[in-house]
Amino acid sequence: MEYIDNMPSMDLMRSEKMTFVQLIIPAESAHRAVTYLGQLGLLQFRDLNAEKSPFQRTFVNQVKRCVEMSRKLRYFKDQMHKAGLLLPPLPASQPDIELEEIEIQLAEHEHELIEMNANSEKLRQSYNELLEFKMVLQKASGFLVSSSSHTTDREVELDENVYSNDNHADTASLLEQEMRSELSNQSGVRFISGIICTSKVLQFERILFRATRGNMLFNQAVADEEILDPSSNEMVEKIVFVVFFSGEQARTKILKICEAFGANCYPVPEDTTKRRQITQEVLSRLSELETTLDAGLLHRDKALTSIGYHLTKWINMVKTQKAVYDTLNMLNFDVTKKCLVGEGWCPIFAKTKIQEALQRATFDSSSQVGIIFHVMDAVESPPTYFRTNGFTNAFQEIVDAYGVAKYQEANPAVYTIVTFPFLFAVMFGDWGHGICLLLGALVLIARESKLSSQKLGSFMEMLFGGRYVLLLMSIFSIYCGLIYNEFFSVPFHIFGDSAYKCQDATCSNAQTVGLIKYKDPYPFGVDPSWRGSRSELPFLNSLKMKMSILLGVAQMNLGIIISYFNAHFFSSSLDIKYQFVPQVIFLNSLFGYLSILIVVKWCTGSQADLYHVMIYMFLSPFEALGENRLFWGQSVLQVVLLLLALIAVPWMLFPKPFILKRLHMERFQGRTYGILGTSEMMSIDDEPDSARERAEEFNFSEVFVHQMIHSIEFVLGAVSNTASYLRLWALSLAHSELSTVFYEKVLLLAWGYDNIIIRLVGLAVFAFATAFILLMMETLSAFLHALRLHWVEFQNKFYHGDGYKFNPFSFALLADDDD
């Protein structure tokens, strides 16, 4: 054991040692100190003002200013996005600007932009109105031509009117008579002209008809162009209408109905020359407005571009300043109101760097008083911090997704780096598909620098983040593919000749009795003769099921051994004696024995039925084995192992709670005399730092139930987890079968024809099916199942995972919440 303790420690295995620190900062250097600490990114502040609302905190005004500024910045970004301008990339170096200067500039720019937008709104509205007026003039002149310059020739008039108003034939004749008789009478027949959306015109007409009791004439024509509807920002079709009516009451009614339907009314003069004049005016005003609008747009785009040049930098500055003020809000003013007191966690190796940063802050803010930085004791458990690089980060995130490691417990990520891609490959094994995955991973890694600076979609981001996982997965897949001897489901004779040949030269009974094995087994992997034979599946199924059990028992044993090292690290001999030992005995006397039986059966070629052996080991252990006997002394060994397993269950269930209770009694027996000499006794317990919390309460029933749950979980889990590893067999079978089907039923079938088109189509279908189903779906599926095997079957042997992650105050880690 001393050898193990003397080995250099592996940083990734257990969390960095963390310490709880207290900072006392004089007020004038506070802002600068927090900024430098943010740049360093190695201190996690604890919120000392957690019970206060955001408005009760000290720096609430500054935070409000920052929030306001970021709102303005978002508005600018929005406007630029709407105008279709792109943000230029951040220039390399720029001089630092003060926050107040930014605030003033932002206010100016916002004011300018809002004004410009309002103006262009108004201009656009007038433009729309003029456009509508123009259309009304154009179309209405068609209706009014008939009613103006005709004094004689009433039959012609009548015909014309009837022609244009065929749906109001009855009313037309009456109205026409009235019109003819009072043609020049101003208070007689009058008209209202306007424009309305096409969708509302039928209802409009109907209601007008009812309101005027049929005493009206409705003409309509579709406008030539579509008009931009300001509320919905779409182009809508509009219809020009002219309503002829008589009487003042009718006029008010019609006007109200127009208003209700959102129809815009424009006065059209009856006189043709006047109409022509007005049309000319409208057209000239329209072209003026167009140029004005274009000029306005250009001006706004220029303003936006000049803002955009600085925008990214401003956004970053405002974000960092807001973060600094939020952190300052977490600190407390001390009694004299001249200093800020802060508390937090930092890794021990970072202490010197932090002290350096604080000294620099004192110097830069020309403060007379230095910043005090000292270590304190903490009641709660420290956060967990693993220093990962780009390669190990992905695997650590996979482990953390299930639960962050408790402070200083063993980190499963160390083994996951290899076992996760390995188990993936066991389920994916095909070296052709592995090569495709490898190419994908290499592409991602080669374009690493370019892709990491871009903003990627969520799927691409996940894929890019896991590029090293993908690389390892593909390398192991190539290895397992070589072992399973599958290249897009085709076996090759890479490692020599097959070990099987026909019984005689004519191969007459190859399809009934089969080949015979005439030399040593195929040196590397599955013999290529198996592929396509009728007994392929029975052989491969047996092989892969047994392989799954062996791999599963190995990984579970690794998990239990890691729990031993955890118990050794936390100096908990109770855990070693009453948890590790019975667990190892139970698992190995049953499933370790099964693994040994499998290997023995393979080595001796016996025909024993292992199902039978295992089941009857429990049902009738004293019965003779007969033909299922694999080695001498097997019956005795089985009885012994069964007894060991039976003893192991109460061994892991009962002693620990009773001993814990006894220890608790001993420790707090002389409570009236104070807690004497507790250091030795506390080291026996599980968690030395939280033992002080549990000072008063020792709920025996709770501890006992907890232990019972843990033991039952282990005992039942031993069976279910071992069976769960059979998914390695299941997925590998599914992959192999899918691959075979695509190869034989698509590619070979298409290749059988002589036609090149059918061959190309077959090749294309094969490529698509391989890419989407095998490379994407199967990869995800095997990834998921390998992940589950790690999270549940491997980690529940030793992992607590109830810690919390070290989350330092760092500018580099500020969340990008704009997007």
Next chain:
Amino acid sequence: MGFVVTSLIFAVVGVIASFGAGICCNRGPSTNLLHLTLIITATVCCWTMWAIVYLAQLNPLIVPVLSEGE
């Protein structure tokens, strides 16, 4: 080539890889230990896989029975 010989080959490859990693990517004792752990784990996994498949074919209980058309 025999079970023992190939297992020895796996062991030798593992040892060479460990030394190679120690020589070319020497980044402090903790990282070296991590690399060593990874290489040993990978070697053990690969050897296990090979050994299982090899042992299963040592004394097989069934033989390939060709299907029609071969």
